[in-house]
Amino acid sequence: MQRRTNTNKIPDNKVPGARSKSHAPEIKPKPRVLKVGDEICTKQLRIQALGDIRSCQDKCLKSILQNAEKQQMPKKLISKGDWLCSHKEKDQTFDIYQKPGVKNLVTPARNKIYIFVIDKSILDEFAAKLQRYCEAFYTDMKIQIKKPESSTFLQDKEVPSREGQVGQNQYNANVILKKTLPLVPKDAYCMLTVTMEDLYPFDSWNYVFGWANYVSRTGVFSFGRYHPNFDRDYYGEEEDEEEEEESPEEKKKAENELLENACYVMVHEIGHMFGMTHCTFYEYLCPVCLRKLQSNMQFDVKRRFKEMHKICQEFQFTEMAEYYEKQSQI
């Protein structure tokens, strides 16, 4: 049997978070005895996870923490294929996140996030949008696009590849991390490699969206599976000449979806570098996760909500724009 990772279209229900090391399976994963629709944590554990609210200095954040149970949806098991169903995820409370060695610290000398674009097919305009979304999400961090010297990076570095289930090329994500490690700049908080090529982490896995190692501050993410033609292109079907051309609106919608998914998953993967494990408490960017991020970067929470609202509105991420607008009014 081959293993699959989270196959939700938007992994982890859009919640940026991360495992302490990578998406690697635990040594002996114990399946949770949770049914679809069950809350992952008890109310008591969620409240405990918020940490001591009195010590929170940011007014907006404090209010969010105080009203967490009233205003936030508890995280539930959404499907049997949910990552949390088959992987025992440790509940990482705010207090646990504060313990030494759990997170990489943002310092003035290491405060840049590099997005390493290794594919020609990821256009500059698209990369610039990723950069801007990241700038809003990881407020106050510097985000920089980096490119390899040659456009055949994976071939040049002799990254092993294989044929995937639908005939596509797949590249070994672990080797990519290894090969990109020497290229991580000194001032990098982390470097995330992005590609349109499909990835696999181990021979026994079908594929993986992203792979990260927070110890070495490197990650790799593929947007390939979000491309509307992913299956169609690779099933090797003859192009149907009769097939109707996509209307400009449909094309725009598909592009927008690709961008939205790419943005979500990119910030999710970067969340790994911040030492955050997958969230088990609340939906969206939950108060616990927000507090963890804020404790590392010390940003102004209200200003960040406003910036997120602005960018989501501009990129037409309607649902998220509404969410952030509401949050910025707290």
Ligand SMILES: [Zn+2]
């Ligand atoms: Zn993840």
Ligand SMILES: [Zn+2]
């Ligand atoms: Zn959370």
